[in-house]
Amino acid sequence: MIFKQLREPLSSTYTYLLGDQDSGLAILIDPVIAAIDRDLAEVHRLGLQLAYTVDTHIHADHITAALEMKRAVGSKIAAPAYERLPCADVGIEEGKPFRVGSLVLHPLHTPGHTDGHFAYLFDDRVFTGDALLIEGCGRTDFQNGDADALYKSVRGKLFTLPDETLVYPAHDYKERFVSSIAQEKRRNPRLGDGKTLEQFKAIMSNLNLPYPKFIDYAVPGNRQCGVCPSHLPEDLAEYCKQMTESQQG
Amino acid sequence: MIFKQLREPLSSTYTYLLGDQDSGLAILIDPVIAAIDRDLAEVHRLGLQLAYTVDTHIHADHITAALEMKRAVGSKIAAPAYERLPCADVGIEEGKPFRVGSLVLHPLHTPGHTDGHFAYLFDDRVFTGDALLIEGCGRTDFQNGDADALYKSVRGKLFTLPDETLVYPAHDYKERFVSSIAQEKRRNPRLGDGKTLEQFKAIMSNLNLPYPKFIDYAVPGNRQCGVCPSHLPEDLAEYCKQMTESQQG
Numbered sequence: 001m002i003f004k005q006l007r008e009p010l011s012s013t014y015t016y017l018l019g020d021q022d023s024g025l026a027i028l029i030d031p032v033i034a035a036i037d038r039d040l041a042e043v044h045r046l047g048l049q050l051a052y053t054v055d056t057h058i059h060a061d062h063i064t065a066a067l068e069m070k071r072a073v074g075s076k077i078a079a080p081a082y083e084r085l086p087c088a089d090v091g092i093e094e095g096k097p098f099r100v101g102s103l104v105l106h107p108l109h110t111p112g113h114t115d116g117h118f119a120y121l122f123d124d125r126v127f128t129g130d131a132l133l134i135e136g137c138g139r140t141d142f143q144n145g146d147a148d149a150l151y152k153s154v155r156g157k158l159f160t161l162p163d164e165t166l167v168y169p170a171h172d173y174k175e176r177f178v179s180s181i182a183q184e185k186r187r188n189p190r191l192g193d194g195k196t197l198e199q200f201k202a203i204m205s206n207l208n209l210p211y212p213k214f215i216d217y218a219v220p221g222n223r224q225c226g227v228c229p230s231h232l233p234e235d236l237a238e239y240c241k242q243m244t245e246s247q248q249g
Numbered sequence: 250m251i252f253k254q255l256r257e258p259l260s261s262t263y264t265y266l267l268g269d270q271d272s273g274l275a276i277l278i279d280p281v282i283a284a285i286d287r288d289l290a291e292v293h294r295l296g297l298q299l300a301y302t303v304d305t306h307i308h309a310d311h312i313t314a315a316l317e318m319k320r321a322v323g324s325k326i327a328a329p330a331y332e333r334l335p336c337a338d339v340g341i342e343e344g345k346p347f348r349v350g351s352l353v354l355h356p357l358h359t360p361g362h363t364d365g366h367f368a369y370l371f372d373d374r375v376f377t378g379d380a381l382l383i384e385g386c387g388r389t390d391f392q393n394g395d396a397d398a399l400y401k402s403v404r405g406k407l408f409t410l411p412d413e414t415l416v417y418p419a420h421d422y423k424e425r426f427v428s429s430i431a432q433e434k435r436r437n438p439r440l441g442d443g444k445t446l447e448q449f450k451a452i453m454s455n456l457n458l459p460y461p462k463f464i465d466y467a468v469p470g471n472r473q474c475g476v477c478p479s480h481l482p483e484d485l486a487e488y489c490k491q492m493t494e495s496q497q498g
Binding site: 003004005124163164166174175176177178179180182183186187 | 253254373429432
């Protein structure tokens, strides 16, 4: 099994490349449009064929590379069935293992950051998307976010995995790359160390985070499996220029 | 493959249990005498037979369980050949893979914390002992410690492993359980982020750490593969009482 953790620095997103050496097939979890050339070059360098892109949820901070990768190399698009995206080839559901060659992802519905959010358990690793971050979690104040639901997803579902399960989040803003269930159960300041639902809700309702600058473009773009916005206000132009340049270059 | 990360709280030591389901054989890396009953119970619970204990180095802060486990269940003792321990059944050397059933450890001589220190590469995991800790490293001011050597061991050897390699240290004092080579290359305040040898030596020579309270008992005890001191000064009595109680209970 091939495993690569790729970092997209503009949005501090982690993309995960899983490769099955026997079938030559690969999956990319949460690929970012800004890094499409780098990620496809990596798949190629490893002698693999990209079979599927798989998103954990409808992202608000960046554009998924799913559609552009499909156009570039013919990969199929897997996304949570809950979202009913017409552009998806496969709808992910809990209880239905997602298989590509010998790679098997076990989808875990983990709502709370968004209602359609999924984590993916892969052997002794769990790709937690924005549900569980290293010493943090995704915000719960948009996209049908719900602190009650997130508490249940993390403490009632992810924290029941074996202690040694490796936690690979969709983002880290401090260049941490990996954690474990044991580590988050002890150290996560929002959800670990026996935090109650009331404590968690108090933390989440007092974060006072700014409105995400890109959300009104990213969410509709990602509901189309990754359409980069063509008309953007000036303050987002540089961000998207970088995305477009990376995409072409 | 079975993998368990066990924590001994008195010395904040991590012991790693590796099990091969086909042969039923297990290895314990850096077992602690205080936790002997718990660790052997875990091996038994998993339906495994303890074939070997393997130490990364001669510990100064705790007593290895190697000898007591040999007495209890007949496991063999593997230790760095460099140390020429008469009590060891197998001497570990770099370049000679250590095989137990289908488990294969690749020993990496990583001097600097102690001169005879070894790390063990196991597939995509490296057990770094006290050479590389999460956002830290072992001290270099006793047991033939040498900052020049440790810099070379970490930056010249461990940091050349693939970025995704999981770093499992022998200790963590803040309940962190796992890191990766990429993470330590970026975040380790002593050895990461392009630190020069001169910077590292300056950091290590200014730590002003106290003399380790247990070293004068632990080192000779561990050179006998784990003999618990029978006569201790009063200030260490409570520590050893806890060790003995755990050992019996």
